[in-house]
Amino acid sequence: MQHIISILVENKFGVLSRVAGLFSGRGFNIESISVGTTLDSSTSQITVVTMGDDRIIEQIIKHLNKLIDVIKVIDLSEKDYIVREAALIKIHTSRPEDRSEALRITEIFRARVVDSTPSTYTVEITGDENKIEAIINLLRPLGIKEIVRTGKIAIAREDMKQTAMQELKKVRA
Amino acid sequence: MKMSGAEILIESLKKEGVDTVFGMPGGVVLQIFDVLYNEKNLKFILTRHEQGAAHAADGYARAKGKPGVALVTSGPGATNTVTGIANAHMDSIPLIVITGQVATRMIGNDAFQEADIVGITRPCTKYNFLVKSVDELAKTIKEAFYIASTGRPGPVLIDLPKDISGARTDFEYPEKVSMRSYNPTYYGNKWQIKQAAQAILRAKRPVIYAGGGVILSNASGELKELAELNRIPVTLTLMGLGGFPGTHPLFLGMLGMHGTYAANMSVHDADLVIAIGSRFDDRVTGKVSEFAPKAKFIHIDIDPTNIRKNIHVDIPIVGDVRNVLVELNKELKTLEENRNQLIRERDPWYSQIKEWEKGHPLSYKKSNKVIKPQYVIEKIYELSGGDAIVASDVGQHQMWVAQFFKYDRPRTSITSGGLGTMGFGLPAAIGAQFACPDKLVFNVAGDGSFQMNVQELATIAVNKLPIKIVIINNGSLGMVRQWQELFFNQHYSGSIIKDMPDYVKLAEAYSIKGLRATNPSEVEGIIKEAINTDGPVLMDFIVDPGENVFPMVPAGAANSEMIFGESAKSVKDKTAAKKEKKNSVLPA
Numbered sequence: 143m144q145h146i147i148s149i150l151v152e153n154k155f156g157v158l159s160r161v162a163g164l165f166s167g168r169g170f171n172i173e174s175i176s177v178g179t180t181l182d183s184s185t186s187q188i189t190v191v192t193m194g195d196d197r198i199i200e201q202i203i204k205h206l207n208k209l210i211d212v213i214k215v216i217d218l219s220e221k222d223y224i225v226r227e228a229a230l231i232k233i234h235t236s237r238p239e240d241r242s243e244a245l246r247i248t249e250i251f252r253a254r255v256v257d258s259t260p261s262t263y264t265v266e267i268t269g270d271e272n273k274i275e276a277i278i279n280l281l282r283p284l285g286i287k288e289i290v291r292t293g294k295i296a297i298a299r300e301d302m303k304q305t306a307m308q309e310l311k312k313v314r315a
Numbered sequence: 316m317k318m319s320g321a322e323i324l325i326e327s328l329k330k331e332g333v334d335t336v337f338g339m340p341g342g343v344v345l346q347i348f349d350v351l352y353n354e355k356n357l358k359f360i361l362t363r364h365e366q367g368a369a370h371a372a373d374g375y376a377r378a379k380g381k382p383g384v385a386l387v388t389s390g391p392g393a394t395n396t397v398t399g400i401a402n403a404h405m406d407s408i409p410l411i412v413i414t415g416q417v418a419t420r421m422i423g424n425d426a427f428q429e430a431d432i433v434g435i436t437r438p439c440t441k442y443n444f445l446v447k448s449v450d451e452l453a454k455t456i457k458e459a460f461y462i463a464s465t466g467r468p469g470p471v472l473i474d475l476p477k478d479i480s481g482a483r484t485d486f487e488y489p490e491k492v493s494m495r496s497y498n499p500t501y502y503g504n505k506w507q508i509k510q511a512a513q514a515i516l517r518a519k520r521p522v523i524y525a526g527g528g529v530i531l532s533n534a535s536g537e538l539k540e541l542a543e544l545n546r547i548p549v550t551l552t553l554m555g556l557g558g559f560p561g562t563h564p565l566f567l568g569m570l571g572m573h574g575t576y577a578a579n580m581s582v583h584d585a586d587l588v589i590a591i592g593s594r595f596d597d598r599v600t601g602k603v604s605e606f607a608p609k610a611k612f613i614h615i616d617i618d619p620t621n622i623r624k625n626i627h628v629d630i631p632i633v634g635d636v637r638n639v640l641v642e643l644n645k646e647l648k649t650l651e652e653n654r655n656q657l658i659r660e661r662d663p664w665y666s667q668i669k670e671w672e673k674g675h676p677l678s679y680k681k682s683n684k685v686i687k688p689q690y691v692i693e694k695i696y697e698l699s700g701g702d703a704i705v706a707s708d709v710g711q712h713q714m715w716v717a718q719f720f721k722y723d724r725p726r727t728s729i730t731s732g733g734l735g736t737m738g739f740g741l742p743a744a745i746g747a748q749f750a751c752p753d754k755l756v757f758n759v760a761g762d763g764s765f766q767m768n769v770q771e772l773a774t775i776a777v778n779k780l781p782i783k784i785v786i787i788n789n790g791s792l793g794m795v796r797q798w799q800e801l802f803f804n805q806h807y808s809g810s811i812i813k814d815m816p817d818y819v820k821l822a823e824a825y826s827i828k829g830l831r832a833t834n835p836s837e838v839e840g841i842i843k844e845a846i847n848t849d850g851p852v853l854m855d856f857i858v859d860p861g862e863n864v865f866p867m868v869p870a871g872a873a874n875s876e877m878i879f880g881e882s883a884k885s886v887k888d889k890t891a892a893k894k895e896k897k898n899s900v901l902p903a
Contacts, residue, residue, distance in 0.1 A: 152496055155445075160437060167438045197623070204620040210442045210462060213496040 174293030234285035321346040327456040337368040341388020343415035343477040363770035367742040369399020374746030382409040390428030401439040405733025410470035441469030449482040466499030503634035512646040518587035527554030528592015537640035550578035554732040561721030571599040576675035579874040605873035692719040708740030708764035711793035738767025822853035
């Protein structure tokens with residue numbers, strides 16, 4: 143089963159390599175990995191998408207927790223979460239009818255054309271995996287020159303009940 | 316007070332209580348060695364190879380129970396320590412390895428003697444640092460010692476660029492370490508401990524299976540209490556030897572591939588296995604699906620990744636082995652009421668174990684014509700009164716030592732368990748002798764493994780270390796030869812060592828006393844002479860070249876499917892038959 147694991151780490155050099163090395167060294171699979179700093183500039187958030195049965199995921203999480211630079215590990219798959227990825231798609235649009243078709247598709251998907259040359263458009267899109275796959279499939283007949291995709295980033299949805307309770311407590315206090 | 320990075324390093328090591336550092340100098344660490352030149356409270360021991368330095372620091376740590384320290388130069392000096400680091404990593408030994416690095420502005424330029432040692436050692440250290448500013452050096456050293464010696468111990472590497480050693484700053488050694496991302500669990504879950512106590516009292520056929528964690532957390536006293544209080548038989552892993560007295564009536568011997576019949580059968584038939592500071596290594600479990608098939612498992616370990624890695628555990632307890640055992644023993648004592656009756660109900664279990672012990676004790680065919688390797692080990696045990704540190708190397712002799720030297724105390728068995736590093740024994744003995752200068756230290760090696768770090772004879776000679784080196788000389792890489800004999804149709808490919816040096820003359824070349832025995836009648840006299848000699852002695856025992864380690868669980872088989880010396884022939888015939896069958900279906 144696919145799992146999205148969110149890892150909060152110390153923002154030190156080599157930390158991404160430690161996390162990635164853990165996966166490769168133990169034969170665990172990485173489907174995608176992305177990393178960026180958080181609000182606190184001394185930490186970074188790494189999002190890893192991986193596959194495995196319960197036993198493997200348990201081992202992955204334990205091993206991640208064991209890394210000295212890892213502050214917190216969350217398996218988002220156990221929660222309600224929002225996941226996004228982004229892609230830049232460069233398409234051939236030499237003929238005028240291709241250009242209008244490209245613009246139409248871009249609009250349907252709420253994507254944007256971010257660069258244009260006489261023979262190409264470059265389209266920017268964000269969304270979940272299905273949405274990105276869908277736009278790629280529609281653009282393919284025009285002729286795709288190049289695609290670059292980020293890995294997934296994910297965040298847990300705020301627990302509505304809990305937030306409400308906390309607000310209530312605040313009001314009462 | 317302003318100090319240079321080199322001075323800060325040495326002062327920090329002293330503040331950590333380091334008295335001995337093993338290593339070799341080189342270009343980028345000259346500033347550090349310049350500080351060492353006038354240093355009186357910190358011994359620097361020059362080894363002849365950086366691998367030797369790392370193993371010596373490892374042996375020191377195992378014998379002393381505190382981190383060993385190695386100091387080497389950049390590039391080849393650093394990469395030469397990698398095997399030593401990986402070895403310590405597998406066996407969870409606290410080690411601090413300080414490597415020189417080229418100046419920060421040169422890093423990444425393929426400078427002379429540059430290697431990305433932080434990158435190279437990332438998978439085989441517990442943690443590693445590249446020091447980028449002299450201001451963070453003291454804090455880095457404090458953290459390195461803290462990480463190496465707490466939680467599940469392990470090696471930590473500090474890569475120190477040349478310009479940092481030379482830069483100056485105010486020196487202040489931090490008193491405390493606080494790392495938000497590193498918080499080992501030291502105390503076991505109370506409820507789980509209660510569950511474990513209940514399970515232990517209720518068990519009809521319990522066995523304790525303890526490993527190196529017992530020694531690392533200094534818990535052998537607590538282990539003994541647990542076993543004696545509840546009369547539970549104990550088996551140890553290779554790494555656990557000495558963690559429970561080898562002469563104790565409850566001791567079953569080692570388990571696993573070359574373990575005793577009683578230990579393996581006890582685990583196989585147990586209804587409760589209490590795993591303590593051990594990690595279910597494949598050399599221990601044999602075929603995992605048939606390891607203790609009737610048992611419930613309690614597993615105590617400080618490292619949660621060890622739990623449920625290979626085996627389903629019913630009662631996992633994460634925590635320091637010693638702390639957990641203290642609590643567990645306390646809990647068991649409160650459940651006093653009918654202990655004696657419960658223990659009495661286990662009588663059939665004890666008599667079954669006695670039967671196994673009687674049926675297949677550790678043994679070998681004695682001879683008065685050719686020296687049997689096991690006989691040499693028995694004599695070393697007998698003549699030293701068992702009161703010695705034995706650093707063994709890796710191979711057949713290692714297993715014979717594990718079987719026939721009855722370690723009674725922790726930190727006296729020094730051996731490469733996880734990585735199986737040939738060449739470990741000689742430098743490790745050096746480290747152990749520095750850690751325990753008053754103890755009798757043996758290095759038992761095979762003729763194959765001995766040659767892997769033979770240059771360290773010089774370190775022994777120069778430092779006049781009274782180490783007694785024992786070479787079990789069978790003219791081959793014995794364990795490889797044994798596997799080829801049993802499972803590869805006696806094709807002795809690459810395992811026979813021809814044109815061996817004369818080890819006695821070799822010892823003499825280093826001004827070390829050399830002795831040789833070729834006949835069983837000479838064995839005792841030579842060991843006595845070695846023990847009574849003040850300095851180092853090398854003993855070359857020319858042993859039966861055909862002797863094998865038994866009992867044995869073939870790789871991939873269940874522990875209950877052991878083969879003994881007498882049944883080895885049928886195994887050979889079987890593999891030969893299999894081979895023939897395979898050959899017959901091949902096209903001509």
